[in-house]
Amino acid sequence: MDENKTVPMIQAKDLTVGYGDVVVLENLNFSIERGEVFVIIGGSGCGKSTILKHLIGLYEPMKGDILIKGESIVKADWEEKRRLMKSFGVLYQAGALFSALTIAENIALPMEEYTKYSEKEIMQHVNEKLKLVGLQGAGPKMPSELSGGMKKRAALARAMALDPEILFFDEPSTSLDPVTAAMLDRLILDLRDRLGTTMVIVTHDLDSIYAISDRVIMLDKEAKTIVARGKPSELRKSNPPPAVKEFLERAGLSRKMD
Amino acid sequence: MSISLFMSENKDKVGENGASGKFELHEPQIRPAVEYVGETSIHLWKDSINILAIIGEIAEAVWYAMKNPRKVRWRETLYYMDVCGADALPISCMICFLMGLILGFQASLQMHKFGTDLYVADLVGLSVVKELGPMMVAMICAGRAGSAFAAEISTMKVSEEIDAMVTMGFQPSRFLIIPKLLALVMVMPVLTIFGNVVGIIGGMTVGVYSLGIPIITYFNRTALIVTPRFFTEGLIKSAVFAVLIAAVGCLRGFEAKNDTHGVGAAATSAVVSGIFLVIIADTLMTYLFSRF
Numbered sequence: 001m002d003e004n005k006t007v008p009m010i011q012a013k014d015l016t017v018g019y020g021d022v023v024v025l026e027n028l029n030f031s032i033e034r035g036e037v038f039v040i041i042g043g044s045g046c047g048k049s050t051i052l053k054h055l056i057g058l059y060e061p062m063k064g065d066i067l068i069k070g071e072s073i074v075k076a077d078w079e080e081k082r083r084l085m086k087s088f089g090v091l092y093q094a095g096a097l098f099s100a101l102t103i104a105e106n107i108a109l110p111m112e113e114y115t116k117y118s119e120k121e122i123m124q125h126v127n128e129k130l131k132l133v134g135l136q137g138a139g140p141k142m143p144s145e146l147s148g149g150m151k152k153r154a155a156l157a158r159a160m161a162l163d164p165e166i167l168f169f170d171e172p173s174t175s176l177d178p179v180t181a182a183m184l185d186r187l188i189l190d191l192r193d194r195l196g197t198t199m200v201i202v203t204h205d206l207d208s209i210y211a212i213s214d215r216v217i218m219l220d221k222e223a224k225t226i227v228a229r230g231k232p233s234e235l236r237k238s239n240p241p242p243a244v245k246e247f248l249e250r251a252g253l254s255r256k257m258d
Numbered sequence: 259m260s261i262s263l264f265m266s267e268n269k270d271k272v273g274e275n276g277a278s279g280k281f282e283l284h285e286p287q288i289r290p291a292v293e294y295v296g297e298t299s300i301h302l303w304k305d306s307i308n309i310l311a312i313i314g315e316i317a318e319a320v321w322y323a324m325k326n327p328r329k330v331r332w333r334e335t336l337y338y339m340d341v342c343g344a345d346a347l348p349i350s351c352m353i354c355f356l357m358g359l360i361l362g363f364q365a366s367l368q369m370h371k372f373g374t375d376l377y378v379a380d381l382v383g384l385s386v387v388k389e390l391g392p393m394m395v396a397m398i399c400a401g402r403a404g405s406a407f408a409a410e411i412s413t414m415k416v417s418e419e420i421d422a423m424v425t426m427g428f429q430p431s432r433f434l435i436i437p438k439l440l441a442l443v444m445v446m447p448v449l450t451i452f453g454n455v456v457g458i459i460g461g462m463t464v465g466v467y468s469l470g471i472p473i474i475t476y477f478n479r480t481a482l483i484v485t486p487r488f489f490t491e492g493l494i495k496s497a498v499f500a501v502l503i504a505a506v507g508c509l510r511g512f513e514a515k516n517d518t519h520g521v522g523a524a525a526t527s528a529v530v531s532g533i534f535l536v537i538i539a540d541t542l543m544t545y546l547f548s549r550f
Contacts, residue, residue: 056425082427090425096418100334110426 015064042219088166089159095151104139129157343445354453358460379479382461396499400532404507408528411511446500
């Protein structure tokens with residue numbers, strides 16, 4: 001683990017992404033360090049989720065490269081990709097739990113595939129993960145029986161099933177009530193502190209941004225690139241461009257903060 | 259305030275509405291015929307390529323499944339066998355029986371004029387075993403299983419379950435297509451056997467009650483005419499239809515658009531293309547079987 005210290009966890013080089021012929025974001029360069037809480041922000045439709053789906057290897061970029069622990073996920077073949085994907089977990093916007101399986105089966109699935117645990121050990125791990133997200137006893141339930149927030153927490157338990165080195169979050173706090181959202185934020189920080197997990201979060205929830213991020217990049221739809229980067233509280237003080245200022249201050253209707 | 263405010267969450271449409279973010283409603287217009295023909299051709303071409311691609315992917319997945327039979331999700335296969343097989347049995351039998359009955363009745367009207375009543379057994383027996391049995395079962399399965407497969411997969415696509423599957427390192431083709439394909443290939447020939455039997459019973463009912471042929475005579479005539487070869491031909495057809503229906507159902511699911519309309523369209527398209535492919539394949543196979 002230590003030998004990799006110098007290599008950034010994730011690195012995007014001259015990344016250009018889009019759909020079909022439409023370019024959404026151009027020439028992005030950024031790197032994410034080990035154990036960092038890295039937040040990607042921006043208004044709706046600026047391509048936040050798109051960039052996330054590129055980072056996790058679902059879409060192929062139009063140009064540029066993405067390195068995960070120094071290895072390109074863009075050029076990797078299926079087997080290499082699979083190996084890289086094993087090292088990260090993804091929490092999707094609506095959870096994306098497999099609706100045909102129970103919560104416990106959902107969480108057990110990656111363990112059955114990748115580990116040599118016995119059935120009993122798997123159940124033990126499943127319960128442990130469920131406890132971590134505050135869903136003790138929800139194992140035998142079907143995803144359709146859970147509320148949106150519970151689904152999201154169960155999905156987080158699944159994302160953490162293999163104790164990944166990187167966790168990706170696609171708008172974690174949408175559809176969560178403030179209390180659960182805050183719980184999720186605390187959980188993210190706690191996991192980072194205890195396990196050193198790298199967190200990559202796409203969000204537009206201001207409270208989360210200020211509470212947990214080490215570093216943010218802000219994307220813009222018009223400029224099609226990164227318009228600001230840094231620590232959010234410093235960004236706000238350092239007289240940023242108007243678009244960034246508007247975003248970070250909720251378009252002028254600022255709430256009383258720090 | 260423009261409509262784009264409400265549209266903005268739709269990630270797949272990013273940038274489509276132009277940099278201004280305005281949502282423009284297009285005036286309906288009559289398109290020139292050339293444009294229409296061109297677009298349709300391009301669409302057809304892309305569709306053919308997709309079908310080829312999915313056939314390749316399925317072949318790879320089947321090969322993988324044969325090499326690693328333990329990796330096949332047998333529990334799910336059994337589930338689909340139950341849903342597509344056992345649950346479809348009553349309706350398949352009902353329809354095949356009625357088809358046999360109708361066929362027998364129509365035939366009896368004509369045959370009776372020529373005093374060749376017993377040939378009703380030939381006509382019903384051969385048509386049911388060679389054509390109608392496999393075909394009717396395929397129609398029912400295209401409507402039941404094909405559409406269900408497409409709807410299931412496209413819903414999984416909308417809810418990002420497919421994405422989740424990929425990032426968990428599972429190949430969707432192995433995970434989603436193989437159990438469905440295996441299940442359908444196993445149950446459709448069985449359904450066809452049931453269909454054949456009740457179809458012949460349908461014809462027999464007409465023969466016995468309307469034409470007054472003794473049951474044993476009708477039975478013997480059928481047993482003489484319907485050779486194991488014809489019977490097997492029907493079953494082979496049925497297995498091929500099963501592959502087509504499952505493959506096109508899954509394909510339509512995977513290519514569905516990421517919205518609720520997409521799910522409906524995928525299900526519709528799965529049934530239509532399923533039936534179309536079944537008929538094409540039937541034509542080819544009937545020709546081939548007649549040559550050898």
